[in-house]
Amino acid sequence: MTHExxxxxxxxxxxxxxxxxxREALLRHVETCDECRxxxxxxxxxxxxxxQNVPQIRPRPELRARTLAAIVGRSAEGRxxxxxxxxxxxxxxxxxxxxxxxPGWAPWLAAAAAxxxxxxxxxxxxxxxxxxxMRATLAxxxxxxxxxxxxAEASQATLVTYRRQVDVMTADDLLLVSLGGxxxxxxxxxxxxxxxxxxxxxxxxxxxxxxxxxxxxxxWAVAGGQAISAGTFVPDPRGRSQLVADVPALNVRPxxxxxxxxxxxxxxxxxxxxxxxxxxxx
Amino acid sequence: xxxxxxxxxxxxxxxVVARDAAxxxxxxxxxxxxxxxxxxxxxxxxGDAEDVTQEVFAYVWSEAARxxxxxxxxxxxxxxxxxxxSLDRLRRRRSRGGLPPPSDSVGEIPDPAPSVELxxxxxxxxxxxxxxxxxxxxxxRTTLELAYYEGLTQTEIxxxxxxxxxxxxxRIRSGLQRIREAMQQPSRGREA
Numbered sequence: 442m443t444h445e446x447x448x449x450x451x452x453x454x455x456x457x458x459x460x461x462x463x464r465e466a467l468l469r470h471v472e473t474c475d476e477c478r479x480x481x482x483x484x485x486x487x488x489x490x491x492x493q494n495v496p497q498i499r500p501r502p503e504l505r506a507r508t509l510a511a512i513v514g515r516s517a518e519g520r521x522x523x524x525x526x527x528x529x530x531x532x533x534x535x536x537x538x539x540x541x542x543x544p545g546w547a548p549w550l551a552a553a554a555a556x557x558x559x560x561x562x563x564x565x566x567x568x569x570x571x572x573x574x575m576r577a578t579l580a581x582x583x584x585x586x587x588x589x590x591x592x593a594e595a596s597q598a599t600l601v602t603y604r605r606q607v608d609v610m611t612a613d614d615l616l617l618v619s620l621g622g623x624x625x626x627x628x629x630x631x632x633x634x635x636x637x638x639x640x641x642x643x644x645x646x647x648x649x650x651x652x653x654x655x656x657x658x659x660x661w662a663v664a665g666g667q668a669i670s671a672g673t674f675v676p677d678p679r680g681r682s683q684l685v686a687d688v689p690a691l692n693v694r695p696x697x698x699x700x701x702x703x704x705x706x707x708x709x710x711x712x713x714x715x716x717x718x719x720x721x722x723x
Numbered sequence: 724x725x726x727x728x729x730x731x732x733x734x735x736x737x738x739v740v741a742r743d744a745a746x747x748x749x750x751x752x753x754x755x756x757x758x759x760x761x762x763x764x765x766x767x768x769x770g771d772a773e774d775v776t777q778e779v780f781a782y783v784w785s786e787a788a789r790x791x792x793x794x795x796x797x798x799x800x801x802x803x804x805x806x807x808x809s810l811d812r813l814r815r816r817r818s819r820g821g822l823p824p825p826s827d828s829v830g831e832i833p834d835p836a837p838s839v840e841l842x843x844x845x846x847x848x849x850x851x852x853x854x855x856x857x858x859x860x861x862x863x864r865t866t867l868e869l870a871y872y873e874g875l876t877q878t879e880i881x882x883x884x885x886x887x888x889x890x891x892x893x894r895i896r897s898g899l900q901r902i903r904e905a906m907q908q909p910s911r912g913r914e915a
Contacts, residue, residue, distance in 0.1 A: 449896075452895050452896040452898075453870075453892060453895055453896070455899060456870035456895060457870065458870040458875070458876050458877040458891075458895060459876075459877065460876070460878075484899055484903055485795075486906060487852065487899050487902040487903040487906060488871070489799050489802055490852035490853070490902055490906065491856065491899075491902065492802050492806055492871060493757065493761070493802065494852070494853060494856050495760050495764040495872075496764075497756050497757070497760045498759065498763060499756050500755055500759040500772070500773060500776055504755070504759075504773050504776060504777070505751060505752075505755065507777070508751065508755075508776065508780055509744065509747065509748060511781070512747065512777075513744040513747060
């Protein structure tokens with residue numbers, strides 16, 4: 442291949458639109474021609490720009506954990522196999538030795554042996570590539586299974602919560618408590634469904650003010666002058682919150698429910714200002 | 724900044740070669756969007772694009788020692804891997820008779836940050852390349868896209884577009900030549 446022919450072939454080479462023979466000839470040429478090799482590198486950079494001029498879309502965040510777990514998580518068991526066929530960017534050009542003509546069987550036998558070796562090597566490479574592909578596919582499916590298991594666990598947890606909510610709402614001793622906001626949470630509202638027999642409170646609130654740093658809201662059931670903690674919560678950015686609180690100490694009918702602002706982690710007895718307060722309706 | 728990124732990338736490759744997962748995490752954080760975006764552009768199906776992304780990083784973990792900085796940047800290497808794996812998938816799907824969904828069915832929101840800077844030698848060149856790409860005549864850009872994103876050969880492009888083979892070659896050459904020239908003389912390209 443001449444310089445001109447090589448230059449002519451470069452753009453099609455970069456986008457893999459050429460034929461195998463031209464590709465091979467170009468690769469052989471740039472092996473020995475510095476000028477054309479530099480020019481080909483320029484074209485490749487132009488091709489890279491084309492490849493990268495696509496809308497940039499972030500993959501789902503879960504993919505990171507899934508990918509790293511699938512790859513690195515199994516590293517202790519051995520190397521993770523990916524595809525083994527290296528993309529060609531710079532040519533490997535090794536020409537097979539041509540047997541010299543001569544009398545006798547030796548050259549023919551040598552050629553036959555070389556051919557057999559070449560066929561065997563090609564077969565091995567093919568098998569290796571296929572095996573590698575299978576391993577990569579297996580890694581992908583293992584990751585999908587792990588992902589599905591995580592989703593199933595999350596769904597199971599959600600199901601348990603829903604069942605608990607239904608249990609509270611249908612309890613025979615259900616108490617309904619409407620809570621009103623107190624300054625500075627005058628706009629806040631909440632409802633609570635309390636079941637003493639289930640030791641549980643289903644609580645929903647809205648329009649709660651944003652919390653100061655290192656503070657949480659804490660829900661209290663007040664009975665006989667004692668405040669029993671029903672847990673802490675942080676509302677979403679729109680001031681909404683919902684929780685199902687298990688309150689083992691709730692063994693008497695509460696006189697009132699209240700929400701206070703407390704340090705992170707909660708406190709054994711209320712210390713902060715009351716933001717919500719309500720008494721049972723029935 | 725580009726030098727810093729390239730230096731970080733090479734260090735990350737060294738970590739991966741030493742079987743340190745921190746290297747792989749760094750590369751994933753730098754390039755997952757780039758790899759996934761290119762894969763999605765080619766395979767046009769989010770599940771397949773995720774699989775390609777996973778395969779690319781599995782390959783990096785397995786074969787990082789093969790990376791040769793003299794041949795190009797880590798970004799360029801990952802691009803070759805992503806494109807090659809994506810085209811393999813596309814071809815397998817074609818051979819089974821499945822067609823990719825139209826590109827507008829991928830209802831995801833693009834990240835405004837372009838990635839071409841990762842590959843080009845300078846931000847100036849990257850800008851010039853993008854301008855040149857945008858300015859290409861439609862027929863040149865379409866021909867390049869059929870080759871690059873769909874993996875069609877010049878003969879297949881000619882058949883698909885009912886265009887003479889010589890014209891296909893000319894369009895590819897002219898298109899890439901324009902991009903190349905723009906990258907070589909970025910300031911002139913911007914003024915044009």
